[in-house]
Amino acid sequence: MAQVELDNRGLMPPEPMVRILSALATLGDDDDLVALMDREPMLLYPELERRGFVWTFAEAGDGYVLTIRKASP
């Protein structure tokens, strides 16, 4: 199990979404993608659902942390 980190702070929409979806293409079954965000990516969620991922979103310091992994079959 690996944790992949992505710092999306300071990026303009839709770049955080592009980086996350691109990174998910190579994410292993048991891996977590942890993305640091400036704001909640409201429009990313439906796409994650369509691609079979689950996520949690939490405040962390002056930003947010989005953790994504593949949904259990």
Next chain:
Amino acid sequence: MSARVTPAESPPLWLVAPFFLAAPAGLAAAGVIIAGANSDSFAGVNLPRNLAIVHALVVGWVTTTMMGATYQLIPAVLGGRLFSAWLVRLQFALHVCAVPVFVWAFYHWDLPLLEIGGMMVCGSLVLYLANAVLGLARGSRPGVTRWYVMAALSFLLATGGFGLLWVMAMRHALFPITFDRIAAHAHLGLLGWLGLTVMGVSYQLVPMFNVVRGTEPRFSRVALVVTVAALIAFAGVMLLAPPRPVRVVFAIGLAAGPILWGLDLLRLMHHRSRRNLDVQGRATYLSLTMLAVTIALGFTVLAMQVVSPERNNTHVVVAYAMAGVLGWMGTMLIGNTYKILPFLLWYHRYRPLVGRAPVPVTADIYNDRAATAVLASHAAGVAVLVLAALLENTWLLRASGGIFAAVAVAHLGTMLHMFLPKTSSRPMAPATRPLVAR
């Protein structure tokens, strides 16, 4: 056809885009009417031609754009859900039919038709308000923008209600429509509906698109409270034809909110991470400059009313109103259109391909040079119009009308260009920043 929009989904492209594409017709119509102006244009603010111009701009151009923008932002930024996609389509159809009738009736001073047009516009506003208010009520994200938009929607209802009442009063000779009553209706619409929407949405979009970090707005709540309180007081007092010194107090109240908002925006822009300004950043600075001009002209109108009330100062009132509508709000709208529409297109056309093929980013979807040329031409048009009004120069006024008609066509052209297929300007890669595996 889906009757409801999925939670947190961006609304369908062809639900929102028609509002943006139809709106420049209002600017073009106003430009054509201005281009045909005669020397009577500065004889009174309530001349049919002047009222047709203002309503083509406000209801036709600015309001139509704002309707499209809020239909996009309520789900995408505020986490709400539009009540019904079908209702949006019905509202759009009614709106694009209502505006030409309304403007035509003003221009030809056809009071029976004006009453019909007014009812059609109010019908469109009610359908819009139903969808927007219910959409906001389902919103999952708290924040000051939500309160601004809610307040703006309330003032839209009040503006439409007053407007229709004024039309019916003229049509059926119920009571006289004085300059003060027009001023109350105009400020409810311009500052209450348009101003508060621009202010509230800017608090979301300016930090987002300019990547502002390490600072927060200081006056967002105070500016909202002050503006709402001043507007309610001003509209109430103006219906009672107050003495001139009282108006000075309320004018200061009306200006205070936008001034605080402007200071906030300057601070946010100062703390932006993206140092190179794109068209939205340039529009923000231009819009703030136009706001300063609008406030200065507003106080000039007031000073002239106090010092020499017998003198006709229509030309300064025209300069004040046009600096506010076309300058402050219009400039901000043009700038944000080049962010909202490309994002909408990107979301629907290219998002499904991310991670599977190279995709363009939003900056690839619109032409920044062409957009900046539209913005600069518009700003030049505003400057010429304000100068024409202050100098009471009919030829300059006509020239500004020609500029606005051309800007409308060019603005529409740059938006249609966004719909052409685009390719990525960058190689497919998750990041320029490191992707770290532990």
